[in-house]
Amino acid sequence: MVFKCRNCGGNVVYEPSRQSMYCPHCESLDSEDAVQGGSPTQCAVCGAPMEVQAYASSSRCEHCGSYVVFNERVEGTYEPRWILPFRLNKDGAVKEMEKEFGRRIFAPRDFMSTKSLAKMVGVYVPFWLYDYKARYDFVGEGTKVRSWQSGNTEYVETSYYEVIRQMDVAFDKVPVDASYAMEDGIMDLMEPYDYQVFQDFEPKYMSGFYGEIYNQGAQELEERAQTKARSASEQLLQESVQGYSSVRPVRKDLNLQREGVSYALMPVWQYLYRYRNKTYAFHVNGQTGKVVGTTPVSRGKVAAYGASVFAAVVLIFHLAFGILEIL
DSSP states (O other), rough: EEEEEETTTOOOOEEETEEEETTTTTOOOOOOOEEOOOOTOOOOTTTTBOOTTTTTTEETTTTTTOOEOOGGGGGGGGSSSSEEEOOOOHHHHHHHHHHHHHHHHSSOOOTOOOOHHHOEEEEEEEEEEEEEEEEEEEEEEEEEEEEEEEETTTEEEEEEEEEEEEEEEEEEEEEHHHHHHHHHHHHHTTTTOOOOGGGGOOOGTTTEEEEEEEEOOHHHHHHHHHHHHHHHHHHHHHTTTTTTTTTEEEEEEEEEEEEEEEEEEEEEEEEEETTEEEEEEEETTTTOOOEOOOOOHHHHHEEEEEEEHHHHHHHHHHHHHHHHHOO
């Protein structure tokens, strides 16, 4: 489907800065009509062939520039329960990139150029969200050590304690991305998201952005979710046994019970920069503005900087030597 403006017929897109549907042609708000049609092989507006990735659920026609949402990939088993609409538009994402990388003096000259940043795209990334109940039974041996000195003698006293903890923890919406194209570690670093502003899924939020269906099922990815839940449980336990000099585990029993799983789409801005035959990926959380990525280093800039520093040192040496001669 495609969203057309009922006033001018233009392609209406979701505009994060306005939190509403917007026609960039006549600048009207919420004037969209959903027009059915289109597929991963043909544009619903101009009829031109489209070449999209295997898991694409929405894309942009390279011929007419319209954003098309593929019905069969947002319905039935592929229909998300929730969507987290973009809160940061492209200009906002670029500003966050400039804050993070604008002062990297060794980055290539065109890294933050307008032409390069124009390649940044907004993507709705598929996620599975897992709900768990956790029961953690822990028994350990804790020690508290105190020392003091009397005369020339130093005394050390070690007290031993039985440490028992029983914790019941509920985990709500543990996120795991379901996209082959997005690196798991990068997507983990995109967290946290504010689940309070989740919206029931509507295809209109995808107009103006690229999107994917889940590439892997919830069962395939559950181990990653369990690892996150176990790690968080362990952290909570460690926080509860502070105050001891040491704690030695005697028995640890963590039981996870899955309460539910849901399918959602999360907003991510992606900027792929090509330098010296290598692609550098940068990602901006489309809700919070959090930036993840590592800048490439320009050898030319490093060499130029080194030469300028050397020239400055030589100049200072000559000036100092000249002063000595005068004296």
